[in-house]
Structures are given as structure tokens and as C-alpha cells.
Amino acid sequence: MKNIFLITKREYLTQVKKKSFVILTLLAPVLMIAFAAFITFLFKANESSSTFNVIDKSGLFVGNLKSDQSIKYVFVPRENEKALTSTLKDMDGIEGLLIIPELKDNNFDELEKNSKLLINKKIGFETKMSVVADLSRIIKQEKIKKLGISEDQIINLDKNFDLNTQNVVDNNKADSDLDFGIKSGLSMVLMYAVFMFIIIYGVRVMRSVLEEKNNRVVEIIISSVKPFELMMGKILGVTLVALTQFSIWITMSVLGAIFLNTGFSAMQKQIPGGEQSAEMIEKFDIQQTASEVSHILLDMNYPLIIFVFIIFFLLGYIFYSSMYAAIGSAVDNETETQQFTLFAIIPLMIGMYGSFTIMNNPEGPLGFWLSIIPFTSPVAMIARIPFGVPGWQIALSIFLLVISTLLMIYIAAKVYRVGILMYGNKASAKEIWKWIRS
């Protein structure tokens, strides 16, 4: 036991003292936000607005076809049709000419067939679809009108059914859409974090094993401690590194959420303030949403989520990093690890991609099985947890994961024991199988 402690301590201190660790820990959250902002910026940058001239011979669309941010409709008199058609090719700032024929005998199909959009450059699929949507909407309105229904009735018809969902299990709390969105978001973030962490830290264990093997330090250590102690110490050391990094990040994000949340209550008191410009209201809206989000976040069963997250992360990480330790011991250098690391990555990938369906149906059979089977449960259970999981499922899943983690450590220790003293050649899968069975 004392030896494991010593090895853990050394592993932890060497890794935490590295400059790269300090920089990454402090900078990663900032980088993440910057990256998200950059992606948003990229999306925005690719957005463009198109302007179309419209010749409406039917007279149905004038006043109904409304411009928005991305598409601008400019109505022109029908006399200009010929001139515009011929000059469209060289026109700058106008992407197309929409020509709608006269409506004869209320034959809308005929109108649709003869409508055309002339363009002078490629328009995006999205742009075309929104033009089509705009036109269909108006045609639909016209058709309904012909049936003899008033405009008010139409508006009334179009009204969405606003379904009020209430979860009777969960304190009769209203399950708003925002709530669901935030839970999905949290679920994604947590799941992705676990996925990334298991791989990143697992590979760290593997590297550390390889380093000792290549340095031949392993021979000296093995003459003082058991291979199992060395492997466990190493895994635990890296675990502590991960936990340190986590606690720093969780503290940072909880502080951020609390900060926004205090803004929430302060604003509620501010509402009966006198005149507010439109700009102020809009700004207020964004802040309102942001604080509502953090409010919902803080309102969730935080202790349970953190508990489950840490338990599953730890167990999953130990499960996979013993696998990585075994891989590191069986090969001679990092390039040779690739075919073996597939074994460690594929189950996690299945868990992660499978979890996307969990977003749609958190209590479906796939979600259930993925979060019970040990290979995928570290990822899938964490994806499910923000939505709430029955206690017995969590317990069962933890139980199975503990058992299989112990089993994995046992198997890995067997491979590790033989592997670390093999120099010069890479073990084949067959050989490794032999070591496990011996």
C-alpha cells in the first residue's frame, strides 16, 4: 500500500508541476469560450442576404410577401419585365427576378407551374427553400380565403397548440422547452467531457508506461515493487491529476453560474423602473435568458449530477486507463499503440453516438442498455443523468461497472506484468491473449 502511495505521489507531482498542465488548466475554459465564439462568428460570416425583384401579375403577393434579414423582395411594375430580364445578367446587388403570372379561374396549380425565378448567380439551398416557403404560405392563405374563411379565423387556425408538460414525479415542476434544451445541452457537455477526459488521461497513462519502459526505469522499480502496485499507482496518480483539473474547472463554472444568477434576482426587482428604450429591453432580454439558464442549471439536482458524474468518470476512467496501461506495456513505442487503442476507443464512440438518441428519448431502451453495459455506461449514464434516472438503474450500473473495472484491472495487470519487461518487439494480439490466460 505504501508503495502505491509513493508511486501515486510521484506521478501526480511530476504531472501537476509541468508547465503545460498549469497553462492548460487555466487557459482551457477561456479557449473553449473563444472557440465557441469563433464558430458562431464563422456561421454569421457565411450568412448573406439576397435581393429579388418581384413581378407579381396576380396581385396576390403584394403586401403579403415580406422581406426579412436574409431575403429582400422588391416589387417592380410588370412593364419592366422585358428590360429586367435582359439586364439581370449584369445586375449587381440583385440576385434574381421572381415572375408570378396572372391567376386565371382560381387555378393555383397553373399559377405555380408558370411561376419562375430567374437568377444570375447560385443561390444557396436555404435561400431557395425560404422563398418556396414564403410563396407556399401565401398561396395557402389565398386558397383558404377562397373557401370563405375570414382572416381572423385563419390566424386562429394557424395558432400552435401550446402543450403544457408537467412531470408528476419531479415535484410537479413544469418541463419547459428551455428546461429541456438546457438539460440536453448539459447532457452533451458532460458526456463529451467524460469522453474526452477518458481518452486524454488514458493516453497519459499509456505514455507514462511507455516512458518508463523506454527509459528502462521500469526494471529498477520492478525490483522494488510489484508490477501491480506500479500500474495502480500510476493510474491513481493520473486520476488525481484529472480530479485536480476538474475541481478547478467546476469551481470556475459554478462561480460563473452563481454570478449570473445573482444578476437574475437583482433584475427582477428592477423591472418596475420607468421608461426603457427598445435597446435596453433587448439587452435585458438576453441577460434575462442567461440568468434563467443559470437558474435552471442551479435548480437541478446538482449534488446527484456531480456525484454520478464523478463516480462514472472515475470508474470509467480507471476501466479504460488500465486498458491503456496494458497497451502501453505491450508495445515498444507510440506508433505501435494505434491498432490496440482502437479497442479502447470504439466502445466509447458507440456510447457517445448512441447517447445522441438519448437526447430524444432519455428513457428509451437504447439509452437504458447503453447506460447499463460497462463499456459504454461511463459515457451514456452521464448523458442521461441531467434528465433524471431511476435510482435502481444508477445502482445497477455502478455495480456492474465496479465489477468489470476490477476485472479489467486484473486482466491489465497480467498483460502489464509480462509486457513491461519485453523489449524490442511488439506483442501480437495472440501473445497478449496468452499472457492473459496464463
Next chain:
Amino acid sequence: MLKAEHVTKTYNAGKKLALEDFSINVPEASIYGLLGPNGAGKTTFIRIINQITQADSGEVFINNEKLNPNHIRQIGYMPEERGLYKNMSVGDQILYFGELKGMSKNDALSQAKYWFEQLEIDQWWKKKLSELSKGMAQKIQFVVTVLHRPKLLILDEPFSGFDPVNANLIKDQILNLKNNGTTIILSTHRMESVEEMCDYVALIDHAKKVLDGKVFDVREQFKKSIFGVTLADINNDAFEQFRNRYQIQEYATENQLVSFDLKNDNDQNIVLNELMKVGKIRSFDEKIPSMNEVFINAVSAGKR
């Protein structure tokens, strides 16, 4: 101190024989040389003593006690492939290995101080290993090996990587340890160091022990009654007569000196008498084979 009895070890499920029926007896406070070509089984034997691997059959005893995990703290092992952590400071590293061997931090610290003075390296404590040269790293490795006052020291090629000055420094330290009662197993194929330092030697080839015993006895055993002779002012007629009656090899003249090797299985004094008539005897000594020759002879004998 250490006794191995009929140790056999195979790899790959019995297909590769690493050590076969290997028995040696290492007396207390001696230096025992383990000789053999690469791949003969030396490292396997050392790993068995260190309990890195287990023998298939046979027993190893330390002080008449069957080898067990408690012995590990009494053993200091310096593997041939040296290994230390590259980006860890020398001091941290030494304390770490000391603590792994069960030392307290203070004990490790005071021992380290002693050895750093002995090896004249006190100014390296805070340096990282990657800043040291290979020879410097070897010294650290040596300190790591002896720090916990092992009763049994196993050194695999201890002098590789050292310049002659430092090799001598280490050699003196090893001899010093022996005089203080440490038993030392020296695995090497540097024959000079065997002749200089070892009291006993065992030769391993192809997984088997070829011969063992005191270094002196082993060399005696391989001598071939060849004498090196150097004469001055020779009488050519007498020399011709002498030449016809004895086997002479490696004949050479230099500055009026004549030297040759002489094979003689009879009484040496008779030959000496005859040689006195041939010329003035400058030197006459029996050629005891070097460990190098013993090694080559024994190994090639094994191949036949």
C-alpha cells in the same frame, strides 16, 4: 550468502530455454563474477534473484532462507540498461527510489549526502537528469542502487559508460563495500574487471553453467604450460640446438633481445638450466591464461 540450486527457467511455454539446472554458491562478502556471452542467461538469473520473474524449478536461498519478498529490500540492483526519469530532479529521484526500498525520507537524505560526497557530485542535487551527461547519470544510478545499504549488490556491467577515472572511482567504492561485508554479484563481459576485482566466477553459456570457482583456480585450470622467455646475448649455436629440442612459438628479436614462447610439460628448472647456456635470461614466466582466454576457450569448447 546466496545459493542457487538447480534453477531452470524457460520462456514461451517451454520452447526457449533461458537457464538450465543452474547452481552456484556466492560466499558472503565476496565479489562473484557472472560471465557469459550475450543471451547466455545472466540477466534471467539476476531477474530471478530480484523476483522480477520466477524460476520454473529449482530454489534460490539468501542466508539459507528461501527467496521471498522480504529479501527485496536487502538487494540493490543496477540493470545493464540504465533507467532514470529524465525530467525529474536528481534529488527527488534518489529520495523516491530510496522510499520505494522502504527507507524513511531522512535516512534516504543522509545516505544520499554520504554518497554524493564520496562520488564528488554534491552540486547536482537540484539538476534535472536530462541536464546530465551519460557518465554523470551513471553515477546517480550507482547511488540509487546502493542507497538503502543492500546486503547483496547486483551490478550488471557496472563500468559501461564511465571514463577510466570515474570507472576507478566506482571500482574503489565497490571494493570498499565488499570490505564492509556487502556481497556483490558482478555480471559483465569485461574480463579485466573480473581479473582485478572478482574472487569467484561462474561462466554461463547457452543457459548452462560451463564452469565456476575461484578466479585463481579457474585460470590455473586453463593454463597450458607455456612460458614466456626473453634472452640477451644469445649463443647462436646453442640456440639452434635448443630450438630443435623444444617447441618454440612467437619467436621475435628486438634490440639484441630474443623472445619466444616455450611449451614445456617437464620440470621448469631443467629448462632454465639449458636456457642459461643459450644466453642471459632477462625474463622467464609461466603464461597464466587471462580471463579473456578462459572465456573464449570455454565458450568455444561448449560449441564443439
